[in-house]
Amino acid sequence: xxxxxxxxxxxxxxxxxxxxxxxxxxxxxxxxxxxxxxxxxxxxxxxxxxxxxxxxxxxxxxxxxxxxxxxxxxxxxxxxxxxxxxxxxxxxxxxxxxxxxxxxxxxxxxxxxxxxxxxxxxxxxxxxxxxxxxxxxxxxxxxxxxxxxxxxxxxxxxxxxxxxxxxxxxxxxxxxxxxxxxxxxxxxxxxxxxxxxxxxxxxxxxxxxxxxxxxxxxxxxxxxxxxxxxxxxxxxxxxxxxxxxxxxxxxxxxxxxxxxxxxxxxxxxxxx
Numbered sequence: 625x626x627x628x629x630x631x632x633x634x635x636x637x638x639x640x641x642x643x644x645x646x647x648x649x650x651x652x653x654x655x656x657x658x659x660x661x662x663x664x665x666x667x668x669x670x671x672x673x674x675x676x677x678x679x680x681x682x683x684x685x686x687x688x689x690x691x692x693x694x695x696x697x698x699x700x701x702x703x704x705x706x707x708x709x710x711x712x713x714x715x716x717x718x719x720x721x722x723x724x725x726x727x728x729x730x731x732x733x734x735x736x737x738x739x740x741x742x743x744x745x746x747x748x749x750x751x752x753x754x755x756x757x758x759x760x761x762x763x764x765x766x767x768x769x770x771x772x773x774x775x776x777x778x779x780x781x782x783x784x785x786x787x788x789x790x791x792x793x794x795x796x797x798x799x800x801x802x803x804x805x806x807x808x809x810x811x812x813x814x815x816x817x818x819x820x821x822x823x824x825x826x827x828x829x830x831x832x833x834x835x836x837x838x839x840x841x842x843x844x845x846x847x848x849x850x851x852x853x854x855x856x857x858x859x860x861x862x863x864x865x866x867x868x869x870x871x872x873x874x875x876x877x878x879x880x881x882x883x884x885x886x887x888x889x890x891x892x893x894x895x896x
Contacts, residue, residue, distance in 0.1 A: 627654070627696040629704060629724045631717070633736030636708040637813035639670050641737045647671055649734050654700040657692050659707045659716050675703075680716055689720040696729050709738050714758040714784050739812050740782060743841035746819050747780075747807035748877070750845075750860070754780040764792060771800045776847050783842040790840050791831055797844065798824035804845040811838040857884050858893050 630649050635641040650656065650673050658664035661677040668675065680688040692702055704711050704720060711717030724731055744751050755777055760767045774781060785793050790808075797806070801824055808820040808827060816838070820827055824844070857878050864874040871893060879886035 625699050626729055627699050627701040628730045628732055629692075629696060629702050629720070630732050630734055631711055631721065632703045632705050632734045633710040633738065634664075634667060634705050634708060635813070636737045636739045636742070637811065637817075639667060641813055642667075642671075643734065643736050646734050646736055647673070650675065650703055650705075652701070653703040655692075655695060656703045656705060657688070657720065658705050659711075663707045664705060680720065685716050685719050689723050692720055693723055693727055693729070696724065697727070709740075710736070713738065713740060737813075739784075739839075739841055742812050743807070743809040744780075744782060744843060746809055746812075747843040748821060749780050749805060749807060749843050750877075751780060752860070752863070754782055754843075755846075756782045759784045759786075760793060762789070764796070767793065768796050768800065771796055775800055778846045778848075780846050781842075781844040783844070785840045785842055787838060787840065791828075793842070794824060794828045794831060797842075798828050801844065801847075806845065807843045809841045809843070812841070814838070854884065854888070854892055857889055861889060861893050 630653060632646050632649055633643075634646070650668065650671075653675065655676045655678060656664065656668070657678050657680050659679070659681050661679045664677060668677075678688060678692065680692070696702055704717055706712075706715035706717060709715065712721060721731065740756060744754065757770075757774070760770055760783060783793075787810075794806075794808075797804075803823045803825050806822065806824050806827060808831075809818075811817045820830060822830065860878050861871070861874040864877060865871060869877065871890060875886045875890040875893065878884070879889055
């Protein structure tokens with residue numbers, strides 16, 4: 625009988641952000657396949673969990689995936705975790721998951737923290753539809769080429785970025801995207817969590833006055849598309865109001881997104 629591969633989400637910062645189910649699974653599996661065993665040991669030790677750890681970081685992923693599959697085929701159960709968040713989302717893990725599917729291994733997901741979702745919820749930007757890009761190319765000319773290809777994307781764009789590239793990336797976005805609204809979220813759930821909101825041109829200057837540390841999630845307004853109908857815009861206002869925004873705030877947000885009159889939106893919403 626084959627074992628089960630569990631995809632387990634782990635905290636992205638605060639160690640309290642882990643589900644009871646994730647803790648139970650980590651205690652019950654035979655082995656934990658971790659991105660970095662040293663990092664994951666801190667989490668397991670914090671909760672008094674003692675399990676064999678196997679690293680599948682970087683170049684080891686393809687080789688270690690075969691070893692994990694062998695153990696799964698002998699009936700052992702494996703918890704797949706990354707350093708933070710959900711394996712496979714801009715993190716290692718997708719190779720093992722794909723091979724497990726090919727081999728007919730049962731896969732069970734144990735959902736939990738995600739920097740992507742947490743940052744989007746904090747952003748204040750339209751999130752009915754969004755496109756997740758993840759990390760941009762490290763080389764600047766390739767990064768600018770990718771951004772140019774995304775310049776006409778109408779959906780909200782979500783990126784991950786390393787601290788040592790954040791200045792250049794914001795500058796490139798400001799030049800290619802223009803004065804779009806953006807939210808930069810860093811150190812989510814940690815002591816120095818911070819959200820910077822504004823437009824790309826303004827934030828390129830603001831960053832020079834901030835301590836740059838930790839990876840960033842960047843949520844960028846999409847390109848202006850065809851004008852939305854007033855009825856559709858009012859519907860989006862009510863979505864924002866249900867999430868806690870005042871009528872005035874919702875009108876301002878939707879008017880900026882769709883290029884409609886804030887006052888007209890406000891007045892129209894009163895009659896709904």
